[in-house]
Amino acid sequence: MLDIAFTGARSRGNTRSPQKRPRTGLAETSTILCNSNAMRDILPIQRHMSFHATIQSVLAAGGVVITGAATVAVSQNIGVFTAFVAMGAAAGVFYSFLAKGGGLLVENRRTVKARIIVGMIGGIGLPRLGELFLPWFRQITLDPILLIMAGFACAWLSYSIGHAVFQKLDKRENAIAATLARAAEKSARIQDDASTQRENPDN
Amino acid sequence: MPARNARILIIEDEKGIVLAIDGWFRHHSKTLSGIVLDHAPDLASGMDRAKDAHLIILDLTLPDSQDPMETLKRIPELRQRAPVLVLTGREDSDFPPDRNITVLGVSEYGAEAVLFKSMMQSPEGMDWLILSMQAALLRRAYVLKHGPEAIAPN
Numbered sequence: 001m002l003d004i005a006f007t008g009a010r011s012r013g014n015t016r017s018p019q020k021r022p023r024t025g026l027a028e029t030s031t032i033l034c035n036s037n038a039m040r041d042i043l044p045i046q047r048h049m050s051f052h053a054t055i056q057s058v059l060a061a062g063g064v065v066i067t068g069a070a071t072v073a074v075s076q077n078i079g080v081f082t083a084f085v086a087m088g089a090a091a092g093v094f095y096s097f098l099a100k101g102g103g104l105l106v107e108n109r110r111t112v113k114a115r116i117i118v119g120m121i122g123g124i125g126l127p128r129l130g131e132l133f134l135p136w137f138r139q140i141t142l143d144p145i146l147l148i149m150a151g152f153a154c155a156w157l158s159y160s161i162g163h164a165v166f167q168k169l170d171k172r173e174n175a176i177a178a179t180l181a182r183a184a185e186k187s188a189r190i191q192d193d194a195s196t197q198r199e200n201p202d203n
Numbered sequence: 204m205p206a207r208n209a210r211i212l213i214i215e216d217e218k219g220i221v222l223a224i225d226g227w228f229r230h231h232s233k234t235l236s237g238i239v240l241d242h243a244p245d246l247a248s249g250m251d252r253a254k255d256a257h258l259i260i261l262d263l264t265l266p267d268s269q270d271p272m273e274t275l276k277r278i279p280e281l282r283q284r285a286p287v288l289v290l291t292g293r294e295d296s297d298f299p300p301d302r303n304i305t306v307l308g309v310s311e312y313g314a315e316a317v318l319f320k321s322m323m324q325s326p327e328g329m330d331w332l333i334l335s336m337q338a339a340l341l342r343r344a345y346v347l348k349h350g351p352e353a354i355a356p357n
Contacts, residue, residue, distance in 0.1 A: 176330060177231035180337045184209035184238050187340035188257045191285070194347045 211336070212241045212256035214249030215290065216265050220320060224260070227329055246274060249281075256285040258340055260332075261314075263291040263304070271304070278312035286339040287313070288332075292320040315339035 139146060215221050221242055228235055241256065243249035246268040253259055259281055263271035271293065281287050289308045308314040316335045322328030346354060 173326075173330075174231060174234055176333050177234040180333050180340075181235050181237055183337040183340040183344075184211075184235075184257065187344040188209035188237075190344040190347050191257050 209238045209257045209340070210241055210255050211238060211258045211260065212243060212249065212252055212285070213260045214243045214246060214265065215260065215262040216244050217262065217292075217320075220262070220290065220323060223323055223329070224332070227333070246277065250277070253281050253284045257343075258336055259285050259287045260336075261287050261289050263289060263293065275304075275308055275312050278308065278314050282313050286315045286343045288335055288339055289314045289317040290320060290332075291317065315342065 213221055213224060225240055225242075228238065228240055241252055243252050244266070246265045249259075249261070249265075261274065261278070261281065263274045265274060268274045268277070271291065275289075278287050278289070289304070291304055293304060305317040308317045316339065318328075318332055318335060322331055342354070
């Protein structure tokens, strides 16, 4: 029984679909492991992001920023404009980062759809939400205490998000380390037994 | 049955690469407690230490073996003791003009995989290395258990 399965072909197109993904035997992969798409199959968590998903993320992030900026441009308030653009940019960057969680998400049709929906909601919803808070933004720019409080809140939120994301990344690395540990233990046992057998063929 | 210690030998003169691999293993020391990293800065000491290794990571340009072709030729001897992963700073295309490192190293000399040092600059590159190590270890175990013909093409 094989512990690992490889696909040796370097495929183009939809490699996510099991129907379209060519599967070959171990023998055919005795050549170039590192250049093969196949390594994806043994990744504990798939973390490759497709070109299309990248474009979607960029578009969604751009949408958030542009719509946010446009909404504020309509309000013609230069002071709040900065806040809105910053919010849009932060939301966009955050969204791209999560989406790039190519590292974090297993990519399939459902997650791609989810990204589009999140992008649309983010693009339309966030600026609308910002519009609701327009008076509050104005007040913040005038009141230094509120400004500092908001700063702390933002810092805390960023830290929490960053911490959560890095913890998840670390968990992924740990999964890779755990599979290596298992492989090493198994291989060391078999290699040692084989060399003992070679040295003492009578045993 | 107590877990065996697996020895991974890195034959590499560039301290940065060794530190990067060592750092990764230290970071996951709890999970990887059964793996011991060994380091040889040149080919001669690497050949000596290889007898205890379960996996060998080999740099192609070493102080006592400046010619990568010469280092490649030592792979068959090394792989009798443990599977060999080649780690090189040379780009695949400019070496040599007619055959690239990957084809030479893997197909002719029997390395398990060829990885480029430029890959090590990203976390993904380190993942490649770790996963290649895993694949090499499992394949060696499979071959020892079922014989080399088990993976021979046809």
